Amino acid sequence: MRNAQLNSTDSKHRRKERIDRGIKARSSDIFALSSWREMLYLAAPRCIPIVGCLMLPLVLGIYWQKVLLSVAVFALLAISWDILEQSGMISLGQALFFGMGAYTAGVFNHYFGWPPFLTIPFASILGGLISTVILLPVLRLRGIYFSMVTLIIPLMLVRIVEATRIFGGTEGLSGITPLPSKWLELYLIVGALLGALFGFRRMMGSDYGLVLKAIRDNDRSVMNAGINVYWFKAQALFIASAIGAFAGAFMTHVYMFVGMPVFALDYSILPIAAAVVGGPGTLAGATLGAFILVPLSEILRGIGGLRIVIYGLFLVVFIVALPEGIFHYIQRKYHQFERWVEV
Amino acid sequence: MFIGTVLYAVVNSVILALLAIGFNLTFGISGVANFAYGALYIMSAYLSWMLLNLLELPFLLAAVISILITTLCGALMYRFVLLRVRGQALSEVIATFGIGLAILELFRYLGFVGFEYTLPVLIDHSFVIFGAYIDMQRILIVIVGAVLVIFLWLFTHHTSIGLAFRGIAQDERTALSLGINSDRIATLSVSFGAGLAAIAATIIIPLGSISPSEGYDVLIKALAVCIIGGLGSTGGVIVASFVIGFAERFTDSYISSHWTMIVSLAAILIVLTIKPSGLFGKQKELEERI
Numbered sequence: 141m142r143n144a145q146l147n148s149t150d151s152k153h154r155r156k157e158r159i160d161r162g163i164k165a166r167s168s169d170i171f172a173l174s175s176w177r178e179m180l181y182l183a184a185p186r187c188i189p190i191v192g193c194l195m196l197p198l199v200l201g202i203y204w205q206k207v208l209l210s211v212a213v214f215a216l217l218a219i220s221w222d223i224l225e226q227s228g229m230i231s232l233g234q235a236l237f238f239g240m241g242a243y244t245a246g247v248f249n250h251y252f253g254w255p256p257f258l259t260i261p262f263a264s265i266l267g268g269l270i271s272t273v274i275l276l277p278v279l280r281l282r283g284i285y286f287s288m289v290t291l292i293i294p295l296m297l298v299r300i301v302e303a304t305r306i307f308g309g310t311e312g313l314s315g316i317t318p319l320p321s322k323w324l325e326l327y328l329i330v331g332a333l334l335g336a337l338f339g340f341r342r343m344m345g346s347d348y349g350l351v352l353k354a355i356r357d358n359d360r361s362v363m364n365a366g367i368n369v370y371w372f373k374a375q376a377l378f379i380a381s382a383i384g385a386f387a388g389a390f391m392t393h394v395y396m397f398v399g400m401p402v403f404a405l406d407y408s409i410l411p412i413a414a415a416v417v418g419g420p421g422t423l424a425g426a427t428l429g430a431f432i433l434v435p436l437s438e439i440l441r442g443i444g445g446l447r448i449v450i451y452g453l454f455l456v457v458f459i460v461a462l463p464e465g466i467f468h469y470i471q472r473k474y475h476q477f478e479r480w481v482e483v
Numbered sequence: 484m485f486i487g488t489v490l491y492a493v494v495n496s497v498i499l500a501l502l503a504i505g506f507n508l509t510f511g512i513s514g515v516a517n518f519a520y521g522a523l524y525i526m527s528a529y530l531s532w533m534l535l536n537l538l539e540l541p542f543l544l545a546a547v548i549s550i551l552i553t554t555l556c557g558a559l560m561y562r563f564v565l566l567r568v569r570g571q572a573l574s575e576v577i578a579t580f581g582i583g584l585a586i587l588e589l590f591r592y593l594g595f596v597g598f599e600y601t602l603p604v605l606i607d608h609s610f611v612i613f614g615a616y617i618d619m620q621r622i623l624i625v626i627v628g629a630v631l632v633i634f635l636w637l638f639t640h641h642t643s644i645g646l647a648f649r650g651i652a653q654d655e656r657t658a659l660s661l662g663i664n665s666d667r668i669a670t671l672s673v674s675f676g677a678g679l680a681a682i683a684a685t686i687i688i689p690l691g692s693i694s695p696s697e698g699y700d701v702l703i704k705a706l707a708v709c710i711i712g713g714l715g716s717t718g719g720v721i722v723a724s725f726v727i728g729f730a731e732r733f734t735d736s737y738i739s740s741h742w743t744m745i746v747s748l749a750a751i752l753i754v755l756t757i758k759p760s761g762l763f764g765k766q767k768e769l770e771e772r773i
Contacts, residue, residue, distance in 0.1 A: 230572070230576065232580070274752075277752055277755045277756040278755055280755075284516045285710065287516075287576050288709075289751065291703075291706065292703055292706055292710075292748070292751065293748070295699065296744050296747070297748075299741075299744035300748070303741030303744070303745060304741070405699070409580075416577060445588055445591050446588075446592050448584060449584070449585045449588045451584065452582065452584035452586075453581065453585050455578070455580070456564060456581040456585070459574045459577050459578045459581070460564055460567050460568060460578065463568070463574060
């Protein structure tokens with residue numbers, strides 16, 4: 141992150157200096173918290189989203205509760221994207237994970253009559269495994285190659301479902317058992333989101349996460365350390381795809397339908413847009429992005445297809461103008477203050 | 484039946500090669516994976532259509548103007564967006580993908596969908612060769628494809644810009660030290676890629692109609708061919724497009740038309756499992772494979 145910005149418009153050169161706030165220095169390094177203010181400083185950024193997410197279903201109307209469902213689903217997909225991104229795999233095909241989970245849950249419910257509380261965990265794991273196996277040959281590639289293949293696979297799977305007419309073909313499978321109650325639905329997905337957000341944030345901060353991040357930064361030096369890079373990448377891929385598959389399986393039971401739309405481009409693009417807008421590399425940024433973009437798209441529903449145009453432009457603008465994302469920006473403002481100093 | 488299938492397979496392969504060659508040129512030279520490629524293809528087709536039907540220009544003139552505009556758009560895209568994120572693969576992919584998405588969905592939103600959106604064939608005539616019907620446009624596609632490949636080969640081997648292209652592709656820093664402006668060459672490579680997409684659109688669109696979803700298909704086909712052939716390798720692209728082209732047409736004739744897409748997916752996965760850098764992707768084998 142840049143610490144100083146040169147400003148050469150005046151005759152006198154100035155630069156922006158960023159210094160950690162005193163409260164940050166006191167509360168992050170020294171673990172003797174001496175005031176409520178310091179404790180609040182540490183706890184607020186963690187508690188506000190938790191309390192907020194748990195309260196939201198109670199205060200929202202029926203329509204916005206549905207929106208909250210899709211916010212949480214897209215946030216999960218964005219978290220899954222972010223985990224892959226932090227391990228050096230840039231996926232353009234989150235729809236693959238989503239669709240695999242959705243179809244697995246749908247098939248086991250429709251053909252074998254499994255109840256939702258069995259299909260959802262089962263589909264998360266099996267869907268995750270299938271996606272991982274499909275992408276295993278690609279794991280040896282990195283960078284753009286991986287992205288290209290992930291973009292292609294879900295779009296081709298749509299054609300395969302269409303061609304072979306398996307699992308209902310173009311009609312899809314309908315009449316899937318819904319979850320028993322609306323409140324269970326809401327709190328299941330919100331709980332899953334919070335669990336995934338904080339759990340995987342912790343995971344990425346642990347030694348295990350450090351290995352994954354190191355693979356992104358310099359895979360050859362990780363290999364040099366005697367670590368099997370492919371095995372770790374496969375694990376990261378499984379974790380990410382299981383999250384995506386969970387979201388898919390959940391949505392199958394909410395819509396009571398599974399069909400070709402689960403492989404649609406929306407499920408690949410919106411999570412990326414959310415992660416890019418929110419700020420990649422923190423998981424919290426991805427969640428924040430989903431909480432901004434999905435309601436925004438609901439508000440913009442009136443303009444129809446123009447929504448996707450706006451998404452596209454959003455992506456470009458954020459990548460070029462604010463590549464760090466909103467979350468990093470807020471984080472910086474929270475921890476540091478800025479002032480102009482003369483050079 | 485068999486000869487007809489072979490003929491159409493050749494045409495299909497040349498179409499695939501035409502679709503992929505621009506993407507491959509851009510990627511091979513500047514390392515930019517232009518995910519707006521399909522959108523530029525469709526955009527040039529719509530431009531020709533608008534010039535032809537709204538301004539009532541003759542077709543050839545309209546085609547030339549739209550090819551030039553698309554080429555310019557490629558250069559502008561590099562200059563104003565890609566230059567700022569150069570070298571960061573993720574940002575390049577997302578930025579170009581965003582641009583492509585915006586262009587395609589804008590056309591969809593404006594209602595440019597339907598069978599009336601198509602371009603005329605250059606010469607309306609058809610032949611019977613060995614008992615198989617084939618129309619002039621398809622023969623023209625093969626001719627244009629062959630001419631373009633030869634032209635590109637001559638261009639990259641015998642002109643100073645072409646040699647600079649290859650210099651940047653081989654080693655950007657060494658090329659810089661020899662006085663080749665890498666940003667200028669990269670701008671040219673993106674705009675040439677866009678121009679090739681426009682040429683492909685002019686010649687291929689008359690076989691079908693223009694639609695935004697075609698843009699995604701074109702991108703997928705170009706990616707599939709390039710991945711199988713090995714990115715950045717022109718020979719690989721040609722071989723791969725013949726492999727996929729023949730495989731698709733033969734499954735189409737002898738199995739079922741629904742299976743054509745599955746053949747290319749299977750081909751991608753098999754090739755990547757056996758040879759991760761593609762059939763001919765030797766140039767960057769060490770870097771891209773871990």
